[in-house]
Amino acid sequence: MSETDDRPLGRRNYETFADRYAAKALDKPHNAYLERPATLTLLPELAGRHVLDAGCGPGFCSEIMAHRGASVTAMDVTPRMVELARERLAGLDATVLEGDVAGALPFGDSAFDIVLCSLVLDYVADLAPVFLEFRRLLVPGGTLVFSLEHPIMGCKTWDTGRYFDTEFREIPWGGFGEPRPVIAGYRRPLTAILNPLLDAEFRLDRAVEPEPLEALREMDPQQFQEMSTFPCFLCVRAIAV
Numbered sequence: 001m002s003e004t005d006d007r008p009l010g011r012r013n014y015e016t017f018a019d020r021y022a023a024k025a026l027d028k029p030h031n032a033y034l035e036r037p038a039t040l041t042l043l044p045e046l047a048g049r050h051v052l053d054a055g056c057g058p059g060f061c062s063e064i065m066a067h068r069g070a071s072v073t074a075m076d077v078t079p080r081m082v083e084l085a086r087e088r089l090a091g092l093d094a095t096v097l098e099g100d101v102a103g104a105l106p107f108g109d110s111a112f113d114i115v116l117c118s119l120v121l122d123y124v125a126d127l128a129p130v131f132l133e134f135r136r137l138l139v140p141g142g143t144l145v146f147s148l149e150h151p152i153m154g155c156k157t158w159d160t161g162r163y164f165d166t167e168f169r170e171i172p173w174g175g176f177g178e179p180r181p182v183i184a185g186y187r188r189p190l191t192a193i194l195n196p197l198l199d200a201e202f203r204l205d206r207a208v209e210p211e212p213l214e215a216l217r218e219m220d221p222q223q224f225q226e227m228s229t230f231p232c233f234l235c236v237r238a239i240a241v
Contacts, residue, residue, distance in 0.1 A: 074096045077101070
C-alpha cells in the first residue's frame with residue numbers, strides 16, 4: 001500500500017473487497033464458528049440498551065443485536081460497508097453512519113450503554129485514543145466488548161520480528177476467492193492491548209480465547225482441528241469505571 005495514501009487503513013483494506021467479504025464472512029468458519037459467537041457471548045442483556053457497533057462491516061453483529069432488542073448505532077469507515085449494513089438493517093431499530101473509530105466520534109458523552117468493536121482494532125496504529133474515546137461514549141458501568149487477532153497467532157503467522165514489538169504488516173488473505181485481497185494491519189503484544197485499556201479507566205471483566213463451535217467438527221473436521229490447536233482471536237469484555 002502506498003505510504004502517501006491518507007485513507008484510514010480499514011477503508012484501504014475493504015474498499016474494493018467489501019462485497020466479497022459480506023458474501024463470505026457470514027458463514028466463513030473463522031467468523032461464523034469462532035470469533036463472532038465468542039464475541040457475542042460477552043455482551044450483556046441487550047433489550048432496551050443503546051449500542052454502538054464501532055466498525056460494523058456489513059452489519060452482521062448489528063442485526064443480531066437489534067433482533068435482541070437493542071437500539072443500534074452502527075458505524076464503519078468504508079462507504080460500501082455502510083451501504084451493505086443499511087441494506088441488512090433496513091426495518092430494524094438501527095442507524096448506520098460512516099465514521100472512523102480512530103478519530104473523534106460524533107456522539108455525546110455517555111451516549112451508549114454498550115460499545116461493540118469486532119475485528120477492527122488490528123487496523124488501528126495506536127489503541128490508547130480509541131479506548132479513551134470509547135470510555136467517553138459509555139455510561140459509567142457501561143460495557144465494552146472487542147475482539148482482535150490473538151497476539152500469539154499474529155506472531156506465529158507473520159513472524160516479522162520480536163513478539164514484544166507492535167508491527168505493521170501486509171498479507172494476502174485466503175478463503176475469499178481470487179485475487180486474494182491484501183490486508184494490512186498491526187500485530188501487537190498482549191500488553192499493548194491491555195495496558196491502554198486499563199489506562200482509559202476500564203476494568204477488565206472477562207477474556208476469551210475462542211475455540212470453534214462443535215458444529216464445525218462435522219462440517220469440516222480438518223479446519224475444526226486446526227482451529228482447536230492454536231488461538232486465532234482474543235475477545236475481551238471490559239467495564240467503564
